[in-house]
Amino acid sequence: MNRSTGRKPRAVRMSVELPLWRALAGYRILTLGYALALFLLNRREYAHPLGAALYMGVLTVWTLATWNRVTSAERCTKPFLAADLTIALTGILLTAAVDTPERIAGGSATLPSIWAGGAVLGLAIKSGWRWAAVGSTLVAVANLAERGGPARDTVHNVVLVWVSSIAIGYIVEVARASERTLARALRIEAATRERERLARDIHDSVLQVLAMVQRRGAALGGEAAELGRLAGEQEIALRTLVAGGLVRQRRSAEEEAQDVLRAPAVPADAPPEGPCDLRALLSPYAGSAVTLSAPGTPVLLEAARAAELAAAVGAALDNVDRHAGPDARAWVLVEDEPDEVIVTVRDDGPGIPEGRLADAEREGRMGVALSIRGRLRDLGGSAELMSVPGQGTEVELRIPRGSA
Template sequence: MIDTMDTTPARVRSTEELDRMWISQLRWWHIILGLLVGVTAVGILVAGMSVARTAIILACLAGIVVAYAVAGRYGFARPEEPRTVAYLVLAWVLLLLAISVDTVGISWIMCFVLFPHTWAMSRVTVAIWFTTVVSVALMVIRMWQTDWDPSALPGILIGTFLSWALSIILGLFIVRLVHEAEARATAIDELHDTQAQLAAAERDRGVHEERDRLSREIHDTLAQGFTSVVTLSRAVDAALARGDVATARDRLALLEATAADNLSEARLIVAELTPGHLQSRTLVEALDRLVGAVSAESGVRAALDVAGEPVRLPGSTEVVLLRTAQEALSNVRRHARARSARVVVSYADPARVVLTVRDDGIGYATDAGTGGFGLDGVRSRAADIGGAAEVTSAPGRGTAVRVEVPR
């Protein structure tokens, strides 16, 4: 058997594709941060605040950019690592400081990037706590900027709550989408793995079936042929010992023909072709030759009867019938101690063909065993094409092997 190498490129797993997609999106995080920092910085510069306030806010923005470049940009792939947490804490502290000294409120723009960073770099519970703490801090800063004016409290509370709720809802929604994408990718990978396992199992089943088929072919052809060769060689020795040269020559000619048939069978098994007996003959002709060979080799009076009009059958059906006859006659020759055997093939039924091999040998108790590998192979072959086989025998009453197969 030639083992072929699978040259199909390995399939990229869906989870790996998803990871690559997330990585490819990182540049947009960088771009968004850069744009919002730039817009905020320009707004601060043209807002007309004092030099000190402007310098503090710009320094805070620069600090956020540096923290992101050093640690934050790695947080998407490695969330909740110490440096990721350090980035989030430092970035929010710097932004809260910038907002606290910003009298025009431009620095609030940076919340649109830091809130998404918080959700992207943290577990859900941690992100909710971060959002809550930051929202409370922003509310306190707003109250401080109004000199703790009680009349401003309701508006600040409502604005803070809406901001907090919107951040939580959007964060949870995005996290859910991400989790669903990951779950879908995992399910696809598991499906492909299952399909690969099923394909491997199917290949293994095919290998086992092919081994069984070859075992049956070897048993039904080569093994029986070699048995015939051994039997004929012993007959030649016996004839020579008696000085019967003519009989020895006849047996040698038959031995040569048997060996040639066996060689043909071996070549055809390798080539997975039709059995050699059927290559250029009908089934009836092959059975007639088989019966004649058994009679010549063993001295058993074997005969063939045909009922009905012979018709050409599918190749697989003729193989099953021929192999059944070979196995049954081999058992007659080796085990039955029979004086005669009869092969009957019936085409009388328009829906099926029946082959029966009966001998007058010693028989055996069928409940003591199934007759060995060969008869098991007969049953298996018949079942493979929708047929059935049965063996009837009893001590002293001979044996009958009967196979029915559909046309």
């Protein structure tokens, strides 16, 4: 509230259309003056000057009484524009009844003259180029009917009104789309700044406390170590959240299997549900023992392909949990290339002995063969596994962006 006046400040909405509406209001007043001047100069030459004077009086009263209706989009309603266009068309057609055939054949101006263009321009600004085309076509038909045929000067004026009104209508539609895009960009920028501010505050307070609890808990051992581990997991989850990712609780294999059994059957050829951010599917795997590194922008894939790739990453991390030991750490790196998406899963475990994978397949344990390589093969991608005993294991998953 303004303390000096005691009034609340008004929010002013900037619009690219506002100057056009003001220009239209000025155009109607100026063209009314022009039409009146033409009538007064030629009033003795009309076949029925009284009828022409009556129409010019109605046109003057209508224009002056409704001048503020065209100052904004809210006031300039479609019924008003329809009435405005009706008055313009009536004046054009009435010219043939009140003027002499000689003057009409000589190319004299109609009663509303160029005032009729204001009605068409109002349609263009209000409803875009399509309605402008309809309005200008009606004005063109009325002018040709008044003239009795397609004379050169009449066709010239008709084409000029038709092209200019459609061009203005198209420009208005483009300006509206640009204004909406700008408003959306400003909202996103404001939200990003607010998120950055919150991230700074969280980093300076909550994240530092959680990191300290993790370090002290690990040093003290016992129950404090478990508390430190939980604090470390929450630190990673919160850090991912403030960085713009989506954090979901990681679930056990049994819970996922129960969800699959309860879910309705989906045909194998069901179309994907649109693009999906791969980061959101991989974020549940991040924790105290798993570090996720992904681009700052969304990594978009078809929903079905992204889900399969995330499942392959989960299978690789399950192998780390089972075979690399409880103290092993894993790193997941996501690379967003123009033609493909590459996800690398690396751990610091003891590695896989030579021939171990072939023995596992013969024994019926098909985790790597089916859960990882099989998924990527079905998607048209590839899975490369590199392991050196004593130096950990690295799984590189590549999936093309196109359909398999």
